[in-house]
Amino acid sequence: MIxxxxxxxxxxxxxxxxxxxxxxxxxxxxDALRAQxxxxxxxxxxxxxxxxxxxxxxxxxxPGHPALVLMGLAPMAVTPARQRAxxxxxxxxxxxxxxxxxxxxxxxxxxxxxxxxxxxFVPGVRRGLGCEYDVPVEAFMVLELRPGAxxxxxxxxxxxxxxASL
Ligand SMILES: CC(C)(COP(=O)(O)OP(=O)(O)OC[C@H]1O[C@@H](n2cnc3c(N)ncnc32)[C@H](O)[C@@H]1OP(=O)(O)O)[C@@H](O)C(=O)NCCC(=O)NCCS
Numbered sequence: 001m002i003x004x005x006x007x008x009x010x011x012x013x014x015x016x017x018x019x020x021x022x023x024x025x026x027x028x029x030x031d032a033l034r035a036q037x038x039x040x041x042x043x044x045x046x047x048x049x050x051x052x053x054x055x056x057x058x059x060x061x062x063p064g065h066p067a068l069v070l071m072g073l074a075p076m077a078v079t080p081a082r083q084r085a086x087x088x089x090x091x092x093x094x095x096x097x098x099x100x101x102x103x104x105x106x107x108x109x110x111x112x113x114x115x116x117x118x119x120x121f122v123p124g125v126r127r128g129l130g131c132e133y134d135v136p137v138e139a140f141m142v143l144e145l146r147p148g149a150x151x152x153x154x155x156x157x158x159x160x161x162x163x164a165s166l
Contacts, residue, residue, distance in 0.1 A: 001046045001047075002046075002091060003043065003046065004042065004044075004098075005042040005043060005044050005054070009044055009051060010031070010034070012044075012050070012051040013030060013042075013044060013051060013054045014027045014030065014031065015051075015079075016051060016052065016054050016079050017030050017075065019077075019079050019080055020077035020078060020079060020083075021075070021077065026075040026166075029075060029165070030042075030054070030075065032162035032165070033056060033058045033162050034056075036160070036161075036162055037160050039059060039102055039104075040056070040058055041055075041056065041057035041071065041095055041099055041102075042055075042056045042057075043055050043056075043091055043095050043098065045078070045090060045091055052078060052079045052087060053076075053077065053078040053079070053082070053087040053090075053091055054076070054077050054091075055073065055075075055076040055077075055088075055091040055092065056074065056075060056076070057071040057072065057107065058071065058072055058160045059071060059160060060157050060159050060160065061158045062129070062153055062155050062157055062158075063156070063158065064155060065153050065155070068105050068106070068149070068153060069102060069103065069104045069105050070104065070105060070108065070157070071099045071106075071108075072107070072108050072110075072157070073092070073107055073109040073111075074109065074111075074159075074163075078091075089118070089119075092116075092119045093119060096120075096143065099145060100145045103145070103146070105144070105145060105149035106142055106143060106145055106149050106150055107142070107145060108124060108129070108140065108142045108143075108157050109121060109140075109142075110133065110135060110140050110141075111139060111141070113138040113139055113141070116141050117141070119143065120143045121142060122142060122143070123137070123140070123141055123142075124137075124140040124141055124142045124157070125137050125138075125140075127142050127144075127150045128150075128153065128154030128155070129142055129150070129153070129157055130156045130157070131157055132157065132158055132159065
């Protein structure tokens with residue numbers, strides 16, 4: 001089951017992120033974004049009442065295009081014992097739909113280029129978008145939630161300031 005994060009879920013969400021990542025940085029990022037970022041989309045996957053997956057979307061900006069509402073998918077985590085069982089793939093589309101309802105114009109993600117295209121993401125470079133981090137160009141991807149939303153837009157996407165501590 002996928003549902004919005006609710007008050008009281010914070011410790012379980014943190015536990016999933018601590019378990020899924022090698023350092024505490026992503027768990028700390030989740031806590032910082034929850035406190036600082038608006039709008040925020042934070043969803044959990046539950047199995048028999050236990051939180052086994054989490055996904056977060058926070059605002060990103062494109063300099064020179066202040067009217068665009070853009071969200072960044074990060075981080076996403078599934079508890080190790082439950083990885084590769086489809087939980088991440090269930091979280092992404094529900095999260096994208098929540099972003100569409102905000103309404104956001106597009107979502108960006110920095111991630112594995114073999115994973116995110118299945119949800120409709122295309123290389124950011126194809127839409128003229130780059131990322132402020134030094135990553136392989138194919139790892140930065142974008143999905144328009146409103147067709148044509150990114151027409152005429154180009155530049156370097158800036159993540160929320162909480163990402164600076166990653
Ligand atoms: C990445 C993650 C959230 C995916 O969730 P999941 O529930 O395990 O993924 P699903 O079962 O829905 O999908 C599995 C698919 O994703 C692919 N996949 C998952 N993680 C991958 C990775 N790091 N690199 C490449 N492919 C990956 C698998 O190959 C598999 O592909 P297939 O369906 O073609 O076999 C989860 O593995 C995880 O928490 N990993 C550690 C934390 C992390 O790296 N998060 C992402 C960066 S923010």
